[in-house]
Amino acid sequence: xxxxxxxxxxxxxxxxYKSYLSGFMPIFQRHQGELLxxxxxxTTVVEGEWGQPKTVIMKFPNRAxxxxxxxxxxxxxxxxxxHASAACNLAIIDGxx
Numbered sequence: 001x002x003x004x005x006x007x008x009x010x011x012x013x014x015x016x017y018k019s020y021l022s023g024f025m026p027i028f029q030r031h032q033g034e035l036l037x038x039x040x041x042x043t044t045v046v047e048g049e050w051g052q053p054k055t056v057i058m059k060f061p062n063r064a065x066x067x068x069x070x071x072x073x074x075x076x077x078x079x080x081x082x083h084a085s086a087a088c089n090l091a092i093i094d095g096x097x
Contacts, residue, residue, distance in 0.1 A: 002095035031069035
């Protein structure tokens with residue numbers, strides 16, 4: 001079953017965050033991740049509250065791929081740049097078949 005990973009971000013160190021982005025896609029694609037949407041500016045909230053100003057939506061063919069991406073040693077090392085440069089919430093959401 002397809003799963004989606006939704007991330008909410010507040011980037012407080014854009015220069016350091018660039019280090020994260022520079023290595024992101026090769027690792028992400030290795031786990032068959034597909035980037036579906038991301039906010040260029042800030043997320044437009046139409047109801048309620050949203051945790052952070054930026055949003056990213058990613059797709060994986062299944063939960064195993066999403067979890068293997070998140071636990072990949074290369075990604076874990078790269079994610080240290082994200083942790084040091086942005087506040088982030090991540091959630092894995094099951095798709096509908």
